[in-house]
Amino acid sequence: MKRKVTLKQIAKELDVSISTVSKALRNSVEISEDTKQKVQAFAKLYNYKPNNIALSLKNRKTNTIGIIIPEIVHHFFSKVIRGVELVANQRGYNVIIGLSNESFAKEVINMEMLANGSIDGFIISLSKETLQLQDYHHFNETINQGMPIVMFDRVVNEIQCDKVIVDDFEGAKNAVEKLIKNECKHIALITTKDYVSVGRLRTQGYLEALKTHGQDLKAELILKLDDNVDYEVNLDALEKEIEQLFKSNSKIDGIFAVNELYALTAMRVAGRLGFRVPDDIQVIGFTDGVLSKHSTPSLSTVSQHAQLMGEKAAGLLIDKLENDHEDETYQTQIIASELIERESTK
Amino acid sequence: MKRKVTLKQIAKELDVSISTVSKALRNSVEISEDTKQKVQAFAKLYNYKPNNIALSLKNRKTNTIGIIIPEIVHHFFSKVIRGVELVANQRGYNVIIGLSNESFAKEVINMEMLANGSIDGFIISLSKETLQLQDYHHFNETINQGMPIVMFDRVVNEIQCDKVIVDDFEGAKNAVEKLIKNECKHIALITTKDYVSVGRLRTQGYLEALKTHGQDLKAELILKLDDNVDYEVNLDALEKEIEQLFKSNSKIDGIFAVNELYALTAMRVAGRLGFRVPDDIQVIGFTDGVLSKHSTPSLSTVSQHAQLMGEKAAGLLIDKLENDHEDETYQTQIIASELIERESTK
DNA sequence: TTCCGTCACGAAAACGTTTTCGTGTTAAAA
DNA sequence: TTTTAACACGAAAACGTTTTCGTGACGGAA
Secondary structure (H helix, E strand, C coil), X not given: CCCCXXXXXXXXXXXXXXXXXXXXXXXXXXXXXXXXXXXXXXXXXXXXXXXXXXXXXXXXXCCEEEEEEXXXXXXXXXXXXXXXXXXXXXXXXXXXXXXXXXXXXXXXHHHHHHHCCCCCEEEECCCHHHHHHCCCHHHHHHHHCCCCXXXXXXXXXXXXXXXXXXXXXXXXXXXXXXXXXXXXXXXXXXXXXXXXXXXXXXXXXXXXXXHHCCCCCCHHHXXXXXXXXXXXXXXXXXXXXHHHHHHHCCCCCEEEECCHHHHHHHHHHHHHCCXXXXXXXXXXXXXXXXXXXXXXXXXXXXXXXXXXXXXXXXXHHXXXXXXXXXXXCCCEEEECCEEECCCCXX | CCCCCCHHHHHHHHCXXXXXXXXXXXXXXXXXXXXXXXXXXXXXXXXXXXXXHHHHHHHCCCCEEEEEECCCCCHHHHHHHXXXXXXXXXXXXXXXXXXXXXXXXXXXXXXXXXXXXXCCXXXXXXXXXXXHHCCCHHHHHHHHCCCCEEEECCCCCCCCCEEEEECHHHHHHHHHHHHHHCCCCCEEEEEECCCCHHHHHHHHHHHHHHHHCCCCCXXXXXXXXCCCCCCCCCHHHHHHHHHHHHHHCCCCCEEEECCHHHHHHHHHHHHHCXXXXXXXXXXXXXXXXXXXXXXXXXXXXXXXXXXXXXXXXHHHHHHHHHCCCCCCCCCEEEECCEEECCCCCC
């Protein structure tokens, strides 16, 4: 077992100073050709690679970015990570992940753990609990210490930083307009409670589309679900809620759901109740998920371009890092969503 | 913008030495109560936290583990990561990710990038290309330098290290036996080419089950797909292959597929060809996926307990790290798979 | 011969810690 | 009064780099 070789060891072996070795390896003009050759050959032989930690300490720069997300077993977030990793790698950065698990406390802990020198900057999507509590001190403190943050998807105005979001409002509006254009007269909305910013915006998009096209808003067509319930493990409850929606509104002919699971479950419940999709009821979801593509019928959906969001976020962060934060202005990049039409709409 | 405060700054401010500050903060008996109080109060006020990088350099221990996987937008792998992150966090470690994207070169690059001091050990699942090339030098070099590796799922005998695998053979055998018990007489296998170890083992499980129960093996019932084709983006091609399988074997009444996508697609194709699932054809997949649960009919499947695999892998790695690698023996932990019966089987 | 400039290299500081060892002061013991 | 021990603290090394600055040797110019 050969431990990694250091400059010091090379220096000793070759009977020169550490400085000489370092310079020789970096091809400094200060060092004679002879010595350079000798040192470089030796280094190659022993597969010398500079120690990253030492470099980080010296340069006060880790070339690592931290990404904190609520959940990783989630198509959207894993695609974002892929985007982040892609450009991070291209630009010589590593990616370290922290999962908040939708918990405020874990978000704070994770950030504190990483903020003490382990990384150069953060990419973050807020946990639901943080959104509820509206406690953003940990972000502001981090920013105050000179560590840049880029937020994506679940963002919040109270924090001054770069942001990457999808046009939730427009995306939802387009989706609902599509349903209207397809002659749906009674479009239901399945959404979350308002504290999740994206849910709120998508709800507003729905409202706006109705308003624009002169459909009146019927409160009984809106189902607001408690997003704290994990319907992924509690599917029955979700189905009951949706079934209730159908039963008290027999004329529903269109559904816009703010995420994939809601949309899919709505389709299934509709089918069970004897409705045909898309003939009787058309459905559009909001997501980057894998379910939409593979369900039968496949689900029309508003794609968020998650990977692109990750790429943009990483790009923004690294730009800021390499400009030495000199740019004190913050930008919000909006990624255009895209309506992907599949079998659940006409 | 207040930069993070260091020991040196505290020392200067309080007019004591750096050593004194360090000791005071660690509650050393060498320091008087008075001084301790003063220092600790000051540190708290300025929110002093030791710099991780400096600690890493000093202790030659980063408390970070690297996980290298072929793909992150994948239910199985993201669940593994969740498991890894869970126990890593519990035990005070961070997790840094590298994506090989199924490429040998990227796997090597990623490992080299991390092996130079950034992490204490690796958790890895091999890329397909690595499995094909059978070039494992980067693993052996890493291990030789004293950095422990734990492999999971896609492992290989040539590398001496701890491993965590699922009982692919048994899992497949059980699944096929379930089909046999449910009176399937013509069970087809949809699998990958043999270089992916897990595909090979599952295939063997299928063969073994047939043999045990006296069914003869019909080569035309086995569909070996080229796993290099990304059928996720090339669904049509996959459907065609499977359709071909059905058409040339009209008596198929059971299907065992080595992953979720194959199983799901088989169900869909079967449906299109007029077969009813599970009445005419029963289907079992192999996966930890989300598709199985939400498809209609929902898919019976062999669960791999991905998160548990991640937890075990992290546990093994950290154990080895904290025993100072003194334990020179390697173990292979086998996670029992579990047949989850849903609607696609009787 | 003297001076100066170039060449090739080494010493040392710095990044932020922890820890070992040394040392000056004070109080108690002889 | 002298010796000793406890106490409280500081200096310095170490982790592995990079970089600035200093310096001795040597050759050429004056």
